[in-house]
Amino acid sequence: MTSEISRRRFLGSAGVIGCSLAASPLLTPVSMASAPGENRLVVIILRGGMDGIDVLRPWGDLELAAHRPNLAVSHDNELHLTEFFGIHPGLKPLMPLWDRGELSFVQATSTPYRDKRSHFDGQDLLEAGTVDLAPLGRRDGWLNRMLPYLGGAQARTAFALGRENMLILTGQSPVSNWSPDVDLGMSSQGLRLLDLVMKSDPDMAASMTEAINLAGSDGDAVALDLNGGMVDQEDMMNTMAEDVSRARKGKTHLKIVDFAAERLKAETRIASFSIGGWDTHAAQNRTLNRPLKDLTESILRLRKKLGTVTWGKTTVLCMTEFGRTVRENGTKGTDHGTGGTMIVAGGAVRGGQIHGTWPGLEEADLYDRRDVMPTTDIRAWAAWAMRESFGMSKSALESNVFGGLDMGDGPKLLL
Template identity: 35%
Template sequence: MSIHRRHLLGLMGSSAAFGAFGTAHAAGGRDPRFVTIILRGALDGLSAVPPVGDPDFERVRGDLATIKADAVSLNDLFALNPAMPQFARLYKAGQGAVVHAVASPYRERSHFDGQDVLESGHEKTGYTRSGWMNRLLTVMPKGRAIPIKGLGVGATTPLVMRGEAEVLGWAPSSLAPVDPDLPLRLMALYEQSDPLLLKVLTEGIETGKIAANMTQTNARGGSADPAVMVQMAQGAANLMAQAEGPRMAALAFDGWDTHTQELPRLARLLGGLDQAIAAFETTLGPVWQDTTILVVTEFGRTVNINGTKGTDHGTGTVAFLAGGAVKGGRVIGNWPGLKDAQLYEGRDLMPTTDLRAVIKGIAADQFGVSGAALSSTVFPGSEPIAPMKGLTA
């Protein structure tokens, strides 16, 4: 268990509020959960969900078009990377969907700037004090007994969940197990010398127990390791499944910058993402039915393959939706085509859907957040971007 130092004092005041989550329900008696998974490094949407029915697909993708042989058909135009059998199952069951040719407002190709725009929710770079998911917590409709709270998973809370709203921070430990008596000895020490830290330590230990739930995988890698992805998902889901737990969470998985040997690298990464989504489904149990998971990345990759069987930084990409609350079984968006004249700046998949419309749609449908709050606070200056309707039940 790892608890973020920057959240220690915030956790002090959270015990009573944390215990009343069970009374905070959305309109209609629902108790929704919303998870955002950020894929850092820029996912190639054309390899994750290849448009195998596009007449130009094989011409522009070169060796990367071999994915077509094993991809799982979604409809006449699109297929799914074979490394994602669990998502394919959810898609078939109506609990998974793809938004294709999607992008944030960012139109350059810097990972750091792209991630800042994606997570901050602002149209331009330079806004790193808060993220859109944290601000979403601040505009929840009134009338709840206790405000909905968030969870940031990872050694550092993702920017998307940072801000003024109080959030819980947790990360799976990469350290070797300690003597079981050590926490008790520390608690006895702080009981005499520092009651404030004692309370924080006690809650941190309890949070770690809930997140681990006796299912530690002993993963020791970073968040590009499929085993760590699963452990992060299990921990977050264990916390969110509690009647007193957080209802919104943010996770970040690294390693998606596939300049070389893209297909084998993506097979491993997408396999980890697939298992992480399945871990949410299994661990959340009955509350899966009210859950929406959104998987996003800072931008896409070039349409054409490079000289090292990879792709370079691009623009349009895909977003995944999964969960019992999702109206799935479909690929959403307007397909722009892959002819040279149809590409963004002659090299990238043209974005035809603004990612903010997707997020606004989820927030409006699941939590009843007003369009005005979404455009002024959550995504400042986004008034022309209407919430996408009908994404969730």
């Protein structure tokens, strides 16, 4: 059972204080988990379909410039990783990690999802880790399915962080959720009503206690009137609205990283959150800069906040639902594709490597004559990261965590 409870159940049980409870961090999640051992795993979902061949640029493929007359910019020696590959300028702040062996890439990789190119289905399949999607209501995520194999997993073992529901950590195993967007405000009358509800509902009591603790855990105030007074409803709602507005305008991703880092330095071993903005249909030379900045800032902030010792035991997987078309479109962007790129960072990573097999950009080499041909299953890379981090058996990963997966030979992704 997860510690997240449904919006319908929460509001149905305490409808009078619904406006306050709608702000609960349990209803707008970030995900994390705790487990035995010292290794940590952070999964960042890059929502929108990151263009893998703009992020990891195959300059050595002579077809690139023909397919992308505007996007295939000239080489920059400072951005070269190998004689064949370079990186987007937006990733330049990560070059020191590459040089220190704390950054790698996986080229031409994808989930089993093909052809329909729907963000929603693609993201669900990525987070579910399956070949196809089960009916809504029966879906769970691969990180959650992993937890029973770790032994001693508790709600604080894994955290789902952010506003979006994280399917990747949804399931039967306990997981905590947190969002930086809002604080919890409640009047004394609301607290008395909630107390009556919780006396007859132990699950509600545990969830509300966690909501109060998490709402204040980021250093912001939790507006609770415990002295019989009345919190002004208009003031409370204005405070919530201001909190949401600041979160959306500010660097919410860094607040999420800060929260995750504090937990990862303690009992938490698994965290997941997402970064959006990767759907670059137009003016990609401009629109890709913002999500790349958010991603680089998140990775570097996590490294700084974790410190040398904890970072040295941490693996960060950055995964997207699909890549983008090889040819740029008429608006100097790219459309939904297939094969993409995975970014792997962390002190536990065997860095300075580009994994996988490059399929080539000749038309006959493309998937459906339009996309990068996937040469590996992205689930296999995640599975090996889990095996190398937590010692899980290959059979459990192939059969139960990622149903029907063939992991292949070990890529030595981690140290």
